Amino acid sequence: MGNEEELLIRRAQRGNLKAFEDLVKRYDEKIMRLIFNMVSDAEDTRDIYQEVFLKAYQSITNFRFASEFYTWLYRIAVNTCINFRKRKTIVQHDSLDSYLDGNNDNWQILNTSEIRNPEEQLINKELSEQIQKSIDRLPARQKSVFVLKHYHGYKLSEIAVIMNCSEGTVKNYMFRAVQKLKISLQGYQQL
Amino acid sequence: MEKCKKNRKLIWLTIYNELSSEQKSQLEIHLQACSDCQSDYEEALRLRRALDEKIQVAPTAAQLEASRAELHQRLLLLSQPRLQKSWFDKVWQIVSLDFAPSWRFATAVALLTFGVLIGNFYSRKAATEYNFYQQQISELLESNISNIESVTYDPVTRQVAIELNTLNDFTIQGNIEKPEIQQLLAHSIVVRYQNLSIRKKIPESD
Structure with missing residues (x-):
């Protein structure tokens, strides 16, 4: 600080x-x-x-x-x-369409450069929605740990402080979260 | 097998760059030797890449500004010193029944009950006072009054003080408009003691 x-x-x-x-x-x-x-x-x-x-x-x-x-x-x-x-x-949940059409003045897509053509965009949208559904099915604390780690890039030690628990507990939450995501996304991704 | 179970956790930790260099090299040695764990590692990498594909949205500058402006208004309200109600406002609130509808009926009943109790108290007090005078006068009239020493009338307070000579000295005092006082005056002065000299005292002024 x-x-x-x-x-x-x-x-x-x-x-x-x-x-x-x-x-x-x-x-x-x-x-x-x-x-x-x-x-x-x-x-x-x-x-x-x-x-x-x-x-x-x-x-x-x-x-x-x-x-x-x-x-x-x-x-x-x-x-x-x-x-x-x-x-x-x-x-x-908001549909991703409202963000993808570019007419939303309040929200913008961060990873637009990775979306190359309409076909890829459609696949990406479906995958994103599937991932979001899978994340939403996670228990609250597992979801919090996963979101903070994967989409916000915080260290597990920092997440432990944020979540007010030990680093070992955070590791367990993280591991359980990715295991559940692996199962729920199995049929969708190119695993 | 136990080692592989442990390594499955380490695989995710290395993917998220949470392992020390020593742990990382130990895991790499194990992955080269264990095909199952190597397969798990590749699977984990693919899942990580898939999760990275998720569309990420962020608020625009306009959205942030709008939210900050709304927050500013709320913070202003929150930081305002709370106005203290004066006692007059509090009394007026009760009198005007300025409450939530559910409280109005209860307050009206409470006020009515309070009024009835006050009225009852004063009427009882007045009755007690009246009975006291009545009893005193009747006892006095029946007693042996030898003389009236003096009558003092205060026009400001309209109080009459009659000093009587009975077997014991006795003074009775009350408002001139009280019928008991008038009755006593009439009885003692006009009927029985009209021939006696009664001194009229003038109240001493301050």
């Missing part, structure tokens, strides 16, 4: 709104991506985004600098997503 960030956190803890919003700007893009990966719905993502940062603002005085600020923020985000899934019994 840099000195500048520590200063912003201390100001935010004293109730400085501008300092808190500066912290939000540092992490909200990644947090929003994480939320989208967890819930796969743009509207739910927007709602959870608000909930996460309001919770962070209300509890920032509890941050004791024992961990990195982003791990503390990610923990709030992951827990909020898990609780959201518990509250929401009917889970709806």
Whole structure:
């Protein structure tokens, strides 16, 4: 954690709104991506985004600098997503079509360069939807670990801090998650 | 076999670059010797590549700005100091039954009960006071009054003080409009003691 960030956190803890919003700007893009990966719905993502940062603002005085600020923020985000899934019994996902046609002003595809022609695009879309369904079937904590590792590239030690558990537990969650994904995607991919 | 079970976990750890260089070299030695684990490793690599194919979306700058603006408004509301209600507002809220509909009926009943209790209390108090005067006057009239020493009337408070000589000195005091006082005045002055000299005292002013 840099000195500048520590200063912003201390100001935010004293109730400085501008300092808190500066912290939000540092992490909200990644947090929003994480939320989208967890819930796969743009509207739910927007709602959870608000909930996460309001919770962070209300509890920032509890941050004791024992961990990195982003791990503390990610923990709030992951827990909020898990609780959201518990509250929401009917889970709806946005179709990827709305992102692929390029008319969506709010969301953009990150890995567009890998999609070369319409046929590949269709295959890619079907595979993506199948992967998303498989990920959604994972238990909440396995899913959180897998998403943080695979799509956000965090180290298992960092994920252990975010998930507030041991690194060994995280390894187990990760291993079980990939085993389940392997089974559910067996007929779909070129394994 | 046990070693292969352990290595299956290590395969995933090496794919995600979570092994130390020493663990990595040990695994590589094992993979060269064990075809099953080598096959697992290749399978894991293919799955990793397939998972990488998943379309990843990210919020646009416009989406982030809109969300930040909404958050800003919510944070402003959250950071506003909460207004303290004055006692007048609190009383007015009760009097005007400014509650949730489910509480209005209960509050109306509570206020009505309170009113009835207050009314009952004062009516009992007035009755007790009246009975006290009645008893005092009747006892007095039946006693042997020898003289009326003085009558003091205060026009401001409209209080009359009648100092009587009975077997014991006795003073009774009350509002001039009270029928008991009037009855006593009439009885003592007009009927029985009209010939006696009664001093009229003027209340001392402050």
